[in-house]
Amino acid sequence: MIGAQILIECLEREGVEIMFGYPGGQVLPIFDKLYDSKIRFILTRHEQGAAHAADGYARATGKVGVCLATSGPGATNLTTGIANAYMDSVPMVAITGQVKTFLIGNDAFQEADVTGVTRSISKHNFLVKDVNDLARTIREAFHIASTGRPGPVVIDIPVDVQQADCDFFWPQEVSIRGYKPTYFGHAGQIKKAARLIARSKRPVLYIGGGVITSGAHQEVLRLAEGIKAPVAMTMMGLGAFPGTHQMSLGMLGMHGTAYANHAVTESDLIIAIGARFDDRVTGRIDAFAPNAKVIHIDIDPTSISKNIRVDIPIVGDAKNILGQILEEIKKKPDTEKWLNQIREWKSRHPLRYIHDGEKIKPQFVIEQIYEATKGKAIIVTEVGQNQMWSCQWYKYDEPRTFISSGGLGTMGFGFPAALGVKLGCPEKEVFDIAGDGSIQMNIQELMTAVCNKIPVKVAILNNGFLGMVRQWQELFYKKRYSSVKISSPDFVKLAESFGAIGMQITKKPDVRKAIEKALRIDNTVLMDFIVEPEENVYPMVPAGSAINQMISGLA
Amino acid sequence: MKHTISVLVENKFGVLARISGLFSARGYNINSLSVSETHDPTMSCMTIVIDAADERILEQIKKQLNRLIDVITVSDLTKKEHVERELMLVKVAVKAKDKPKVKQLARKFNAVISGTKNDCIILDITAEQGRIDAFLNALKGFKISELVRTGKIAMVK
Numbered sequence: 001m002i003g004a005q006i007l008i009e010c011l012e013r014e015g016v017e018i019m020f021g022y023p024g025g026q027v028l029p030i031f032d033k034l035y036d037s038k039i040r041f042i043l044t045r046h047e048q049g050a051a052h053a054a055d056g057y058a059r060a061t062g063k064v065g066v067c068l069a070t071s072g073p074g075a076t077n078l079t080t081g082i083a084n085a086y087m088d089s090v091p092m093v094a095i096t097g098q099v100k101t102f103l104i105g106n107d108a109f110q111e112a113d114v115t116g117v118t119r120s121i122s123k124h125n126f127l128v129k130d131v132n133d134l135a136r137t138i139r140e141a142f143h144i145a146s147t148g149r150p151g152p153v154v155i156d157i158p159v160d161v162q163q164a165d166c167d168f169f170w171p172q173e174v175s176i177r178g179y180k181p182t183y184f185g186h187a188g189q190i191k192k193a194a195r196l197i198a199r200s201k202r203p204v205l206y207i208g209g210g211v212i213t214s215g216a217h218q219e220v221l222r223l224a225e226g227i228k229a230p231v232a233m234t235m236m237g238l239g240a241f242p243g244t245h246q247m248s249l250g251m252l253g254m255h256g257t258a259y260a261n262h263a264v265t266e267s268d269l270i271i272a273i274g275a276r277f278d279d280r281v282t283g284r285i286d287a288f289a290p291n292a293k294v295i296h297i298d299i300d301p302t303s304i305s306k307n308i309r310v311d312i313p314i315v316g317d318a319k320n321i322l323g324q325i326l327e328e329i330k331k332k333p334d335t336e337k338w339l340n341q342i343r344e345w346k347s348r349h350p351l352r353y354i355h356d357g358e359k360i361k362p363q364f365v366i367e368q369i370y371e372a373t374k375g376k377a378i379i380v381t382e383v384g385q386n387q388m389w390s391c392q393w394y395k396y397d398e399p400r401t402f403i404s405s406g407g408l409g410t411m412g413f414g415f416p417a418a419l420g421v422k423l424g425c426p427e428k429e430v431f432d433i434a435g436d437g438s439i440q441m442n443i444q445e446l447m448t449a450v451c452n453k454i455p456v457k458v459a460i461l462n463n464g465f466l467g468m469v470r471q472w473q474e475l476f477y478k479k480r481y482s483s484v485k486i487s488s489p490d491f492v493k494l495a496e497s498f499g500a501i502g503m504q505i506t507k508k509p510d511v512r513k514a515i516e517k518a519l520r521i522d523n524t525v526l527m528d529f530i531v532e533p534e535e536n537v538y539p540m541v542p543a544g545s546a547i548n549q550m551i552s553g554l555a
Numbered sequence: 556m557k558h559t560i561s562v563l564v565e566n567k568f569g570v571l572a573r574i575s576g577l578f579s580a581r582g583y584n585i586n587s588l589s590v591s592e593t594h595d596p597t598m599s600c601m602t603i604v605i606d607a608a609d610e611r612i613l614e615q616i617k618k619q620l621n622r623l624i625d626v627i628t629v630s631d632l633t634k635k636e637h638v639e640r641e642l643m644l645v646k647v648a649v650k651a652k653d654k655p656k657v658k659q660l661a662r663k664f665n666a667v668i669s670g671t672k673n674d675c676i677i678l679d680i681t682a683e684q685g686r687i688d689a690f691l692n693a694l695k696g697f698k699i700s701e702l703v704r705t706g707k708i709a710m711v712k
Contacts, residue, residue, distance in 0.1 A: 115569060120580050124624045127569070144624060178565065178627040302618040305611065 003131045003162040004029035007095070008037045010138040013170060016066050018042065018057065018423055020050035024070020025110060026097030029162040042423065042452055045444040047074050049416035051081020051094065052442070056417030058090050059403045060378060061424040062215075064146050065092045071099055072110030075156070076117065080410060082152045083121035087407025088236060089213060091150035093141050094122075098158040101129055114156040123151030131164035136171050143174040148181030149300040150213060181299060185314040185321035193271075193295045193312050194328035200269035200293075202338045203229040206252065206281075209236030209406070210274015210298060210318050212399040217241065219322035220273065226326065228335045230342050232260040234275050235391055238402040243395030244375070249342070250351070253281040254541045255388040258349035258550055261541070263342055264289050265548040272296045274318045277307040278407070287546030297321050349539075349552075351392050359532040360508055362386070362461040366393040369431055369459060372515045377429040378403060378421055380456075382414035382438030385467035388537040390433045412441025418456045419449055429457070429519065436462040436488045446498040449524040457518045458526045460491060463533045471536045475551070491528040500524040557586060558613055559632045559639065559709050562601040565625040566592055574601065574626075577619050583612070587706025598627065602708045632709050639709040642681045644669070646701035647694060649676055657697060664690040675700060 001009070007030060011019070018040045023031045034041055044050040047069040054065030065085075069078050075096040085092045099108040115125045124144050126137050134157070141153040197203060211220055217240050224231050224247050231241045232252040241248055249260035264270065270292045275281070282288040285308060296303075296310040297318055304313040314321055353363045366389050369377070379394050380403040381387040387404055396402045403421055405413040418432040432439075439460050449456060461467075470484040495502030501523050505514045511529065518525040538553035564570045571590060578585050586604040593600050607613035613631075620629045632639075649657050654676065661668055661678050664686065670677035680690055684707060 116572070119569075119573060119576055176624060179624045300622070302615065302622050306615060 001168040002029065002165050003134050003157065004033040006131070006134050006166070006168055007138065007157070007162070008033045008039070009168060010135055010170070011039060011066065012037065014064070014138070014142045016064070019066040019068055020044055020053040020057075020420065021068030022047050022050060022070070022074060024074045024097065026071040026099060026159045027068065027074075027162070029159065030068065030095075030097070042419070042448065044416065044448045046442065047077035048080050048412070049442050049445040049448065051078045051092075052084065052410075052413050052416035053420035053423075053445075054092055054094075055081060055085045055090050055413075056380060056403055056420030057424040058085070058092055058420075059417070060400050060421040062400065063091070063424070064142055065090065065420065066095070067092070068095045069097070070110065071097045071114070072112045074110075075114045076112055079117060079121060082118055082154065084405055084408045084410045084413060085152040086121050086123065088405065089150050089209060090152065091146040092152040093145050094152055094154045096154065096156050097162070098127070098156045100160040101158045102160075104158065114154065118154045122154045125154035125156065127156045128161055129158070131161050131166045134161065135169055139171050139174050140176060144176070144179065148179070149210075182315045183299075183317040183320055185297070185316040185324055187324075189312055189314045190321065190324045190328055193314060194325055194330070196269060196293055196295060196312060197227055197271070197325070197329060198331040198333055200333045201335065202267045203227060203269040203271060203333060203335065204249075204263050204267040205229050205231040205241075206234075206264065206270050206272045206275055207231060207237045207240050208234040208273070208275025209240075211237055211240035212274075214274060214299070214318040215399075216273070216319035216322055217399045219319055219326065222326055223271075223322055227329065227332050228339060229271070230263055230339070232256070232264055234278070234281055234406075235404060236406045237275060238391060239396035239399045242397040244397055251391045253278075253547060254283065254543075255391065255537050255539065256547070257351055257392075258539050258552070259342060259345035261539075261547040261550060262345050262349075265546070266341070267292045270294045272298075273322070274298060276303040279307070282307060283541050283545055283547035287548075353535075353538075357532070360505070360511060360529055362463070362529070362531045362535055363389050363393045364508070365459060365461060365511055365529050365531065366390055366433060368512045368515055369433070370394045372512060372519065373429050373431070377401070377431050378425060380404065380414045380418040380421055380430065380432045382432070382434045383409045383411045384435050384438060384469075385471065385535075385537050386433050386435040386438070386461050388468075389461070411438040415439060415458060416442050416445045416448075418458075419445060419452075419454045422454050422456050432456055432458045434458055434460045435467055436460055436464065437466045437486050440488065443494070446495065446500055446524065446526075450499040454524065455522050456524055458524070459515075460526065460528050461531050462488065462491075462528050463531050463535065464488075465533060467535075468537070470534070474534070474536070476542070491526050495524075495526040500526055502526045502528065504528045504530065506530045556607065557633075558605055558607055559637070559707060560603045560605065560617065560620070561630050561632055561709060561711075562603060562620055563593070563627040564599050564601060565627065566597050566599045567625060570599070570625045573623050574603075574620070577623065578605075578616075583607075583616065589706040589708050602706070604707050630711070632711060636712040637709050638712060639683055639707050640681055641684050641687055641707050642679070642705045643687050643690075644703045645678050645680075645691070645694070645699055647676050647678065648674060648698040648700045650674070653697070660690075660693050664693070666690060
């Protein structure tokens with residue numbers, strides 16, 4: 001069997017049903033074998049789109065997303081998508097063609113040092129120089145990508161290896177001596193954690209994307225209800241705890257709710273689960289939960305005590321560890337006074353915006369999408385204000401229903417990711433909430449959506465600005481708006497030229513009608529909402545401030 | 556404070572780049588690094604000497620090393636009883652009349668004379684770093700024309 005056939009055979013055995021990518025000179029043998037495969041191949045219009053689509057597919061389904069590109073420019077175009085998946089711990093396998101083994105390092109046509117380039121933005125990478133190593137490498141790549149703290153794995157395959165012949169051997173087991181993730185928590189640490197929980201008076205659960213990856217959302221719910229503790233979520237953690245639950249504090253951090261940030265600051269016990277104390281969450285480190293003990297549950301030891309001092313670290317899988325802790329908790333803390341305090345903060349500092357003028361407010365558009373979809377859609381976002389408003393104004397009750405570029409903050413992620421999401425979850429309504437800036441970064445994927453009949457709905461919050469940067473220039477650079485005014489094409493005509501449906505909405509009463517109309521259309525729909533140009537995202541914690549020092553922005 | 560870390564890794568191409576990349580990406584400097592195959596040809600051992608500003612950075616370095624798929628074990632030898640050695644080759648430019656003085660110094664420090672020419676001697680010393688530094692200090696009166704050190708290798712007792 002030749003290398004290309006081995007690759008396809010392995011992908012099929014790994015359960016790959018769909019992959020995203022773009023052909024080219026150094027992957028011709030693979031595409032030839034794909035021709036006869038039952039794997040569905042989605043031809044994107046740019047390799048970056050393929051990587052984000054594979055990423056979105058993986059986030060929505062929990063399966064490994066797979067993308068494929070040729071050597072050189074094909075591979076370098078994937079890199080933003082690989083880095084994006086790495087920062088958010090998304091299981092992905094990226095396959096790239098490489099020039100012939102004997103040409104590597106010779107500046108051959110379309111050559112790039114792919115393992116060199118992706119070393120620091122992938123969980124692991126492989127250059128396969130011998131066809132006899134190919135099957136085992138693919139098996140290892142899927143294993144590494146999907147276990148422990150997941151992440152992208154790159155497999156670089158020279159074209160002569162794709163063409164070389166060898167006997168096919170499928171290793172049943174994968175064993176890598178330097179890679180043995182810890183799944184169960186240390187019993188002693190679990191006892192200590194349970195004791196600390198029982199003694200606490202003002203506990204807060206601070207949960208992140210690790211809860212979703214681990215499938216620990218039920219355990220989190222049981223813990224929160226069991227010990228009566230409120231739950232603050234990171235952006236990656238939205239959906240890991242029901243947003244409509246009375247114990248939910250919504251998102252914390254820079255654009256989090258005031259009550260989440262107050263709760264964390266006043267807390268005496270932070271129970272961090274699958275979260276990494278990112279600077280967007282903690283604000284000024286020494287003012288973050290200054291009086292709290294910290295229990296930190298994470299599968300990645302490097303996340304622990306990286307940014308913040310931790311009292312009880314527990315390395316392992318969140319679902320297992322929470323199960324262990326739930327069994328260990330004998331006495332529940334009395335949090336009645338604490339919950340009263342939280343209720344007071346919630347009523348005193350609710351999320352709000354003023355909607356009295358003529359213009360459509362972006363928050364209103366998101367609220368209307370929430371109502372029209374009854375909170376059941378999967379929301380994908382771009383990056384910037386559109387993203388933060390999507391965190392604040394849509395309530396996520398289920399894991400894997402909010403999909404967004406967290407760690408890397410990649411503009412242009414949302415739309416191609418939404419295509420992957422929709423292909424993974426065809427029964428769900430999928431919305432990409434976009435800005436007029438970010439949608440233009442990967443707008444070419446409209447063609448992919450239309451020709452593969454992927455009916456996602458795009459809601460562009462069109463304010464004519466790169467809104468988040470403009471907001472920072474307004475607040476911290478004396479309103480000197482430098483390169484943030486951005487023009488856009490006529491999105492209605494643009495959609496039509498791709499074969500999609502375009503709508504422009506300029507009046508408040510038309511917002512809901514347009515969304516409902518879009519939901520009835522079985523095609524890709526681009527809704528261009530012309531919104532208030534200088535609306536800001538509030539509350540906001542200025543960079544480097546304590547998270548309870550928020551700008552509310554409203555009179 | 557200087558720390559000596561012994562890292563057992565897969566003996567594959569690209570592993571050294573992963574290790575050095577981990578340090579360079581975080582702006583940590585490596586004082587010395589020595590790598591070679593072990594008795595098991597599928598594994599290499601790296602002895603890395605680093606200057607970590609505080610315990611937290613050191614902990615991060617060790618955890619990050621452990622996170623690499625090709626790293627099998629990481630052990631910090633600094634606080635363990637261990638043997639450590641370094642090899643130095645030094646070429647001393649020396650006139651015939653001074654040669655006995657250099658040879659005498661070599662004997663004192665257990666250095667070996669590995670080569671001589673009319674105008675130079677190559678000395679070879681294997682010792683702990685402090686002893687090598689002392690030897691270099693003793694050679695101060697002579698002109699050193701070339702010097703190579705391997706960096707430290709170490710083993711737990």
